[in-house]
Amino acid sequence: MTAHYDVAAIGNAIVDVIAPAEEAFLVSENLTKGSMQLIDEARGVDLYGRMAAGMETSGGSAGNTIAGIASLGGRAAYLGKVADDQLGDVFAHDMRAIGVHFDTPALTGGPATARCLINVTPDGQRTMCTYLGASTELTAADVPVEIIERSAIVYLEGYLFDPSEARRAFAKAAALAHGAGQLIAITLSDAFVVERHRGELLGFIQDQADVVFANEAEVKALFETDDFDLAAAKLAAITRVSAITRGEQGSVILAGDRLHLIAADPVDKVVDTTGAGDQYAAGFLFGMARGLDFEICGRLGSMAAAEVISHYGPRPMVSLKDLAIARGLLK
Amino acid sequence: MTAHYDVAAIGNAIVDVIAPAEEAFLVSENLTKGSMQLIDEARGVDLYGRMAAGMETSGGSAGNTIAGIASLGGRAAYLGKVADDQLGDVFAHDMRAIGVHFDTPALTGGPATARCLINVTPDGQRTMCTYLGASTELTAADVPVEIIERSAIVYLEGYLFDPSEARRAFAKAAALAHGAGQLIAITLSDAFVVERHRGELLGFIQDQADVVFANEAEVKALFETDDFDLAAAKLAAITRVSAITRGEQGSVILAGDRLHLIAADPVDKVVDTTGAGDQYAAGFLFGMARGLDFEICGRLGSMAAAEVISHYGPRPMVSLKDLAIARGLLK
Numbered sequence: 148m149t150a151h152y153d154v155a156a157i158g159n160a161i162v163d164v165i166a167p168a169e170e171a172f173l174v175s176e177n178l179t180k181g182s183m184q185l186i187d188e189a190r191g192v193d194l195y196g197r198m199a200a201g202m203e204t205s206g207g208s209a210g211n212t213i214a215g216i217a218s219l220g221g222r223a224a225y226l227g228k229v230a231d232d233q234l235g236d237v238f239a240h241d242m243r244a245i246g247v248h249f250d251t252p253a254l255t256g257g258p259a260t261a262r263c264l265i266n267v268t269p270d271g272q273r274t275m276c277t278y279l280g281a282s283t284e285l286t287a288a289d290v291p292v293e294i295i296e297r298s299a300i301v302y303l304e305g306y307l308f309d310p311s312e313a314r315r316a317f318a319k320a321a322a323l324a325h326g327a328g329q330l331i332a333i334t335l336s337d338a339f340v341v342e343r344h345r346g347e348l349l350g351f352i353q354d355q356a357d358v359v360f361a362n363e364a365e366v367k368a369l370f371e372t373d374d375f376d377l378a379a380a381k382l383a384a385i386t387r388v389s390a391i392t393r394g395e396q397g398s399v400i401l402a403g404d405r406l407h408l409i410a411a412d413p414v415d416k417v418v419d420t421t422g423a424g425d426q427y428a429a430g431f432l433f434g435m436a437r438g439l440d441f442e443i444c445g446r447l448g449s450m451a452a453a454e455v456i457s458h459y460g461p462r463p464m465v466s467l468k469d470l471a472i473a474r475g476l477l478k
Numbered sequence: 479m480t481a482h483y484d485v486a487a488i489g490n491a492i493v494d495v496i497a498p499a500e501e502a503f504l505v506s507e508n509l510t511k512g513s514m515q516l517i518d519e520a521r522g523v524d525l526y527g528r529m530a531a532g533m534e535t536s537g538g539s540a541g542n543t544i545a546g547i548a549s550l551g552g553r554a555a556y557l558g559k560v561a562d563d564q565l566g567d568v569f570a571h572d573m574r575a576i577g578v579h580f581d582t583p584a585l586t587g588g589p590a591t592a593r594c595l596i597n598v599t600p601d602g603q604r605t606m607c608t609y610l611g612a613s614t615e616l617t618a619a620d621v622p623v624e625i626i627e628r629s630a631i632v633y634l635e636g637y638l639f640d641p642s643e644a645r646r647a648f649a650k651a652a653a654l655a656h657g658a659g660q661l662i663a664i665t666l667s668d669a670f671v672v673e674r675h676r677g678e679l680l681g682f683i684q685d686q687a688d689v690v691f692a693n694e695a696e697v698k699a700l701f702e703t704d705d706f707d708l709a710a711a712k713l714a715a716i717t718r719v720s721a722i723t724r725g726e727q728g729s730v731i732l733a734g735d736r737l738h739l740i741a742a743d744p745v746d747k748v749v750d751t752t753g754a755g756d757q758y759a760a761g762f763l764f765g766m767a768r769g770l771d772f773e774i775c776g777r778l779g780s781m782a783a784a785e786v787i788s789h790y791g792p793r794p795m796v797s798l799k800d801l802a803i804a805r806g807l808l809k
Contacts, residue, residue: 200572202791203534233564241531259564460533
């Protein structure tokens with residue numbers, strides 16, 4: 148079937164609360180720098196009470212990726228669950244305002260819209276504590292056949308392996324996508340997610356995923372090894388395309404027996420690394436959906452990641468399409 | 479009475495929704511660039527639906543000023559009305575997180591927390607549409623004697639001349655402050671506010687205000703003249719201290735028969751002028767509360783304004799105290 152959307156993504160629909168923090172704050176709050184941890188509502192209220200003044204922006208890993216794809220000029224759809232509250236309205240507005248199809252019904256009478264409390268240290272690193280709220284109420288019923296079957300790539304967020312209902316939604320999406328001849332991509336999301344769901348993730352990658360995104364820590368966690376090359380080779384053996392990000396060292400793309408090393412784009416000052424991996428995936432997926440070479444896919448990823456870490460907030464603040472045209476990566 | 483707070487401010491407690499916009503959008507929405515207009519909830523929903531994806535930050539003119547004073551190391555209190563909702567919680571959090579005393583009870587069962595929809599054009603100018611919501615429910619009962627009497631300067635936002643209950647709150651604050659030997663400062667806020675309430679504003683300035691902040695358009699509107707010098711002289715004749723901002727041309731301070739011309743601080747790139755006047759007032763008021771020369775007060779104002787227009791958002795993103803010390807303006 149020809150694709151109407153370049154990418155449809157399924158993820159935790161989250162509003163970010165971003166605030167500056169000192170290193171000592173992470174220590175006193177017992178937070179592991181650079182990680183994402185799940186918290187309950189009570190801990191959320193408690194932690195927020197001690198955080199600095201901040202800003203609220205729509206976030207969520209796959210939501211950020213979809214925003215990046217829209218910024219590149221891609222046609223995109225998003226599936227995720229917000230609540231029928233003010234922050235849910237903000238999330239929905241921000242999706243639609245960038246031209247993304249989003250009509251997952253908002254949850255009523257349940258928990259509030261998910262929030263991710265992000266403490267950004269002076270080195271630009273972000274440490275995230277997520278209260279999943281309404282986002283975990285996404286079910287298979289929220290995955291519409293007509294969206295999935297008409298998307299060249301369906302992108303799934305590993306974070307959604309936490310709620311079991313969402314895993315069923317993933318299974319439905321994968322079955323529908325493959326039935327229609329489309330591709331399934333997944334990101335491992337976080338090393339702790341990998342620890343919690345290693346078996347299910349390995350099974351899903353082997354049976355369903357055509358494209359896998361991971362960072363170094365995640366791919367090592369997946370294969371329980373400290374040897375990056377070994378982990379990367381093992382991942383490449385069970386999926387068609389792997390794109391592994393390595394921070395300042397750029398990324399490694401493995402596809403069949405081909406290996407591409409992609410440099411990171413230089414950044415004057417790293418302000419906030421929130422969304423770096425998400426934007427890398429945006430550039431890569433957009434390139435793949437448009438049938439570009441993996442080399443160009445990776446460079447689009449590096450470009451998008453560099454843009455997002457140069458400012459606060461997890462989504463692009465300039466047109467990635469214009470940026471890519473200026474670099475000669477897109478026409 | 480000795481002051482416990484440098485400044486207490488009374489204002490419309492508002493959450494800003496800031497999004498980039500093209501000039502053509504202002505035209506098609508019939509918005510006057512650089513102005514603030516009041517809108518009702520229905521128009522707010524309508525306009526928001528067509529705005530770009532954005533970010534939410536605590537705002538409100540006097541709220542921004544108070545945030546600037548806290549950033550300068552000042553002791554500050556804020557009085558304003560939010561609703562008992564998510565954005566109200568964000569506003570309250572952001573005040574308390576910067577060490578500002580804020581305990582005006584949130585409104586329950588009424589309109590939502592006030593929102594200001596801010597469209598920022600590529601030239602950095604901001605055009606604001608405000609839905610006042612809960613903020614107009616501030617009453618004289620929300621003005622605590624113990625805060626007002628213990629504040630060196632009580633700062634009032636001209637925007638609050640719109641709701642009549644809030645004018646009663648101002649009258650109470652002015653009476654209490656002067657009774658305790660403290661100063662009353664007011665900002666004219668907006669030329670349209672001046673048009674709507676010229677008589678009341680003139681009366682209040684003459685009878686109550688020790689310090690008046692205005693920009694060029696506002697002071698001209700107040701005296702219904704296009705002659706800036708004449709307008710400035712007329713303002714100086716009816717109040718002790720006038721501080722009039724003129725954008726890139728800096729500011730003019732009139733105090734008794736003394737006149738000070740203060741240069742604007744240079745800015746590499748004007749990103750978003752939201753909060754420029756508010757931060758000028760922050761620097762000036764902090765200086766006055768600490769007994770500094772008007773020259774230094776004005777320079778603190780220029781410095782704070784320059785910081786805030788160099789980024790999105792109406793409140794400082796670095797420590798203004800550190801900045802002022804580095805410039806030799808504070809010790």
